[in-house]
Amino acid sequence: MDMSELIDPFARLIEDVCTPAAIRAIEEGxxxxxxxxxxxxxxxxxxxxxxxxxxxxxxxxxxxxxxALLGAHAVPLPVGDTMIARALLAAAGMEAPVGPIALAxxxxxxxxxxxxxxxxxGTAGSPVLTGGAGQSTGAHHDIDxxxxxxxxxxxxxxxxxxxxxxxxxxxxxxxEMTVAYANERVQFGKPIGKQQAVQQxxxxxxxxxxAARIAAAIGARGGLTPxxxxxxxxxxxxxxxxxxVAAIAHAVHGAIGISEEYDLQLLTRxxxxxxxxxxxxxxxxxxxxxxxxxxxTIPTADFIRAA
Amino acid sequence: MFETLTLSxxxxxxxxxxxxxxxxxxxxxxxxxxxxxxxxxxxFDAAFSRALGEAGFLGLSLxxxxxxxxxxxxxxxVVVEELLSAGAPVAGHWIADRQSGPLILHYGTEKQRQFYxxxxxxxQALFCIGMSEPGSGSDLASxxxxxxxxxxxxxxxxxxxxxTTNAMHSDYMIALVRTSGTAADRQQGLSQLxxxxxxPGITIRPIVDLTGDAHFAEVFFEDVRLAPDALxxxxxxxxxxxxxxxxxxxxxxERIYSSVVLLDAWxxxxxxxxxxxxxxxxxxxxxxxxxxxxxxxxxxxxxxxVAGESPVVEASLxxxxxxxxxxxxxxxxxxxxxxxxxxxxxxxxxxxxxYVTHIAPSFSLRGGTREILRGIIARxxxxx
Numbered sequence: 001m002d003m004s005e006l007i008d009p010f011a012r013l014i015e016d017v018c019t020p021a022a023i024r025a026i027e028e029g030x031x032x033x034x035x036x037x038x039x040x041x042x043x044x045x046x047x048x049x050x051x052x053x054x055x056x057x058x059x060x061x062x063x064x065x066x067x068a069l070l071g072a073h074a075v076p077l078p079v080g081d082t083m084i085a086r087a088l089l090a091a092a093g094m095e096a097p098v099g100p101i102a103l104a105x106x107x108x109x110x111x112x113x114x115x116x117x118x119x120x121x122g123t124a125g126s127p128v129l130t131g132g133a134g135q136s137t138g139a140h141h142d143i144d145x146x147x148x149x150x151x152x153x154x155x156x157x158x159x160x161x162x163x164x165x166x167x168x169x170x171x172x173x174x175x176e177m178t179v180a181y182a183n184e185r186v187q188f189g190k191p192i193g194k195q196q197a198v199q200q201x202x203x204x205x206x207x208x209x210x211a212a213r214i215a216a217a218i219g220a221r222g223g224l225t226p227x228x229x230x231x232x233x234x235x236x237x238x239x240x241x242x243x244x245v246a247a248i249a250h251a252v253h254g255a256i257g258i259s260e261e262y263d264l265q266l267l268t269r270x271x272x273x274x275x276x277x278x279x280x281x282x283x284x285x286x287x288x289x290x291x292x293x294x295x296x297t298i299p300t301a302d303f304i305r306a307a
Numbered sequence: 308m309f310e311t312l313t314l315s316x317x318x319x320x321x322x323x324x325x326x327x328x329x330x331x332x333x334x335x336x337x338x339x340x341x342x343x344x345x346x347x348x349x350x351f352d353a354a355f356s357r358a359l360g361e362a363g364f365l366g367l368s369l370x371x372x373x374x375x376x377x378x379x380x381x382x383x384x385v386v387v388e389e390l391l392s393a394g395a396p397v398a399g400h401w402i403a404d405r406q407s408g409p410l411i412l413h414y415g416t417e418k419q420r421q422f423y424x425x426x427x428x429x430x431q432a433l434f435c436i437g438m439s440e441p442g443s444g445s446d447l448a449s450x451x452x453x454x455x456x457x458x459x460x461x462x463x464x465x466x467x468x469x470x471t472t473n474a475m476h477s478d479y480m481i482a483l484v485r486t487s488g489t490a491a492d493r494q495q496g497l498s499q500l501x502x503x504x505x506x507p508g509i510t511i512r513p514i515v516d517l518t519g520d521a522h523f524a525e526v527f528f529e530d531v532r533l534a535p536d537a538l539x540x541x542x543x544x545x546x547x548x549x550x551x552x553x554x555x556x557x558x559x560x561e562r563i564y565s566s567v568v569l570l571d572a573w574x575x576x577x578x579x580x581x582x583x584x585x586x587x588x589x590x591x592x593x594x595x596x597x598x599x600x601x602x603x604x605x606x607x608x609x610x611x612x613v614a615g616e617s618p619v620v621e622a623s624l625x626x627x628x629x630x631x632x633x634x635x636x637x638x639x640x641x642x643x644x645x646x647x648x649x650x651x652x653x654x655x656x657x658x659x660x661x662y663v664t665h666i667a668p669s670f671s672l673r674g675g676t677r678e679i680l681r682g683i684i685a686r687x688x689x690x691x
Contacts, residue, residue, distance in 0.1 A: 102482065175308060179688050191691060196678075199685035205627045206684055210309050214607065215600045217314045229599075236596040282589055289592030294579030299390035299571050304599040 003062060006047075010066050013042050014073045020263045026076040027141040030116050031049050036100055039079050048087035048224065055090065064165055064220040068213070071169025071274075074266040076143050078102045078112035085120040087224055088127045097129065102279075105156040109137050111163070111277045113145025120292035121152025124225050124300075128152075129208040134233035143274055159278035164238035166275050168216040170267045171209040171238075171245045178205060178249045179263060205248040212241035229307040232288035235279055238260060242275035308688065312621055314603055315610035321378065321385045324364075328386060332393045342658040344394025345568040348561055349522045349666075351476055356399035356430040363473075365404050366428025369412055374425030380612040382551050383403035384560060384605070391564040398473050398522065401618040403427045403434035403587055406555045407481055410499075412577055414540035414548055419501070423479075437468040437482030437502070437526060438549070444470075445679045448546065450491045452484045452528065454500055460535035462486070462500060464508075464528045472673070474524035480504055483545050486538075500537045507531070507576060518665050550619060555612070556674045562629035563601040565670050566636035569663045570594060572656050573640045580650050594636060601629050620687030623680040630671040637664040 017038040026032055039045060047063050049055020060105070067080045078100045085101040100119030104110045110119065113134030122128030134145025142205050152159075179202060182193030219226055219234025246268040251258045255266045275281070295303060309373025316548060335355045336344060343350065359365050367382040369375025376382065383404070390397050397522035400483045408427045411419055426432035468474075480502045488496030504511065508531040540548045577587060608625045611618035641660055644652050671677045 008648065041518060054669065172308065179690060181690070183691055193685075193690035196682070199690055200678065200681045202688060202690060203624075203627070203681035203684035206308065206688055207624050209626060210312060211600055211628060214312065214314070214603050215596075221314065232592065233596045233599045235595065237600045240597075264402075281593070285589040285592035285596060286585055287592065288596055289588030289590070290583075292574065292591050292595045293577060293583065293588065296574050299392050300567055300574070300595060300598055300601075301388055304595065304602055307599070 003065060006058075006122045007065050007069070010042070010044060011069055013038060013044075014069055014075060018073050018075050020266060023074055023076050023266055024141075026115065027143060032077060032100070036077055039077065040098075042192055045079070045082050045086055046090075048083045049090045050087070053090040055087065060084075060161065060223050060226075061217070061220045064217060067162065067165040068169030068172070068216070071171075071270070072173035073168035074170065074270050076112070076115065078116050080166060081112060081116075081120075083157060084162060084224060085118075086195065088120065088124055089129065091224075094127065097131075097185065101129075102132070102134075102147070103152065103159045103162070104147050105152040105278050107146075108276065109144040109273075110134060110149075110272060111144050113147050113238055114143045116147075116284075119147050119149045121149040121155065123154035124158065127155075139157075141269075142273075144277070156278050157226045157228060159226055160231045160235035161216070161222075161226050161286065163274045163278050164212070164216035164219050164234040167238040167242045167271060168209075168213040170271050170274070171212045171241055172231065173262070174245055174249045174267050174271070175205055175209045177267075178252050179201060182252055192252070201248050201252060205245055205252075208241040208244045208248075212238045212245070215241070224235040227307065228287060228291060232284040232291075234305075236281045236284040236288065239275040239281035239284070242271040246271045308608060309621060309624065311611060311616075311618075311636040312604065313610075315606050317381050317385060317606070319383045323384055324382070325389055325567055326462065327362070328364055328389050329393070331358065331364075332389060332395045336393060336395055339396075340501050340658075341394075341568060341655050342662050345397070345566075345659045345662050346520070347391055347394050347565060347568060348397050349472075349520065350394075350396030351398040351473065351522075352396035353399045353430075353433070353476070355396055356433070358430075359400065360428060360430030360486065365430050366408060366424065366623075367398050367404070368407050369424050369428055373412070374419050374428040375408075376428070380609045384609050387560045388564070391560060392567055392632065394568040399476065400427075400430045402436055402477075403432060405552065405559065405561075406436070406552050407434035407479075409555055410481065410552050411501075411539060413551075414499075416536065419536060423501075432479060433473070433477045435471050435474045435477040435480045435504075437471055437474075437480045437484075439470045441466060441469050445484065445676050447549070448497070449490060450483055450485060451490060452482065452498065452535075453572070454484045454486050454498070454533065456486065457532075462533040462535075462537055464500070466528050466535055468522045468526040468528075470514070471526050472523050474504070474511050474526050475521070479506055480526065481539065483549055486542055486545075488585040494546035496540050496543055497538045497549075499545045499548050501539050502528075502531065502533065502537065506533070516669075518662055518667070551617050553675060554617045554619045554622045557626040557680075559603050559609070560602070562626045562670075562674075563598065563605055563632065565633040566663050566667070567598070569640060569659050570598070570636055572659055573643070576644075576656055580647070582647075584648075587643070590639060594639065597632050601625075601632055605629065620684055623675070623683040623687075626672065626674065627671075627677055627680045627684070630677070633670045634667045637667050 215237025
């Protein structure tokens with residue numbers, strides 16, 4: 001399938017319904033129905049559902065650019081989560097409910113917990129569906145929330161890959177915004193992007209954005225049940241990048257970047273949230289380290305290639 | 308941005324080369340201690356280079372008509388990965404195989420190709436690259452070594468190169484020199500010349516580095532007479548050629564595996580010491596995960612070479628990230644070992660650690676400094 005046939009309409013849909021003003025309205029507690037209905041009607045929510053059960057039958061690797069777009073636009077609804085949840089439910093022969101579904105894989109705040117109508121936990125083979133109604137974190141405009149759901153640790157790898165894909169999209173968008181700002185903002189009589197010190201920082205930002213995208217792609221290659229190795233490499237890399245990308249983008253933007261009315265914060269707050277969700281870089285590093293130490297005589301190059 | 312970099316799989320026929328190559332490598336380095344293996348692409352062994360050539364592991368991207376193997380950058384990726392992972396001494400053929408061969412194939416005359424390429428593929432023509440000079444490091448366009456055109460069409464070469472890796476072991480140097488104009492013309496008027504290092508008027512003095520090795524050298528040219536066919540490519544096009552060449556130099560697995568022999572030795576140490584605490588696992592997992600992402604990035608850049616592109620910016624991005632990782636490995640492993648002062652460390656591991664720690668600054672100097680690479684990336688980003 002030519003993915004551009006899917007990516008372009010999806011990008012247009014997001015640009016239409018998910019403007020910065022619409023994101024802010026939802027973060028302030030506004031109604032999510034209009035934005036959610038647009039995603040429902042688009043048919044994309046069943047992108048990962050098998051064709052036999054009425055979906056588009058895309059692999060997670062196929063859908064990776066779509067999920068990255070959700071990250072790039074800081075879509076304040078669990079569209080990616082719902083895509084995965086609906087695919088798991090369909091594969092398990094369960095009917096998916098109407099409305100946004102969030103994935104709960106641990107006791108920390110669940111991404112999009114405030115705006116989710118349902119929660120999926122359990123395992124990939126036996127997903128457990130429970131009601132939404134999350135408890136606010138109390139952080140300003142946070143749409144993540146604590147939820148009461150059965151154990152979902154078995155879904156942590158796919159959750160981590162989803163988060164890595166969202167991070168990769170957001171990181172790419174933050175890179176574009178920051179480069180554009182550096183070319184516009186004039187200080188000392190020239191755009192700050194002409195200063196070598198700023199150029200060096202932006203190059204590091206670009207490196208991290210590319211690393212996040214490659215890491216996320218490693219995660220997506222295994223589908224909805226990624227191996228521990230793939231999930232660990234993906235989320236470790238993306239989470240590591242998320243922190244650096246946000247820090248450099250804010251440093252280059254200066255004070256305006258931390259103002260509420262400027263759009264950068266819509267993305268960088270998300271980067272931090274996704275970095276921590278479904279296991280941070282440290283969590284996945286430990287998990288991978290344990291696996292690595294189980295095969296100490298195998299050279300690193302062989303170990304990473306065999307994965 | 309940089310969306311052409313995507314996950315890329317190595318062709319099965321290239322993967323299939325590994326067992327035969329591995330056997331050859333193991334035979335060559337069975338008795339080599341870890342701290343010598345850690346020298347990796349600075350280790351020189353002409354006999355091993357020739358053995359690789361005879362077994363068909365050199366000239367991988369050169370056409371069979373010129374004695375090459377007729378494969379491409381993916382094949383080279385596999386071979387390089389095997390060599391570096393094992394810590395095989397590859398300095399002899401390294402530069403010719405990586406960049407001089409492809410350069411001659413691309414810009415050389417038919418006669419130059421016929422002359423040099425078969426010998427490169429057999430590991431019998433060893434090359435070095437004459438770029439840096441005492442007054443020209445990162446500012447490469449300021450080179451002052453000069454080749455004056457002669458009445459017979461040849462060249463008279465005068466000047467000096469420095470920090471030239473393996474000059475003392477090499478048969479030829481591809482030198483970037485000024486052939487017309489003045490230093491004020493910058494990138495204009497530069498050309499690449501193939502210099503036979505046995506010619507009269509050439510003096511090569513090895514430079515000892517802080518580890519006690521002498522892998523680089525100073526090279527002096529005093530009225531060296533070069534034949535007309537010493538010119539490679541077009542007169543005055545040297546800068547463009549060098550830029551394309553550096554994309555070959557900067558993108559390969561050699562920018563991610565320079566510390567891997569140390570990393571592997573440390574993993575074996577952790578196992579022997581029975582360490583399974585959370586801090587150890589996190590460090591080990593983090594290094595493994597980063598190595599994995601870097602490998603996929605390097606492979607992604609290689610895929611652009613396979614597609615016939617010259618991924619200058621992507622290769623710079625890859626090299627900066629990769630060499631930063633290579634440099635962190637000895638720092639982090641050193642801290643880890645010394646954080647456990649009551650745990651015995653094999654002196655061979657400690658020697659390896661110190662060698663890699665001391666040589667690590669070179670990782671982000673050779674082939675273009677971190678600051679220069681980031682400047683190239685910034686231009687690629689469209690910073691005006």
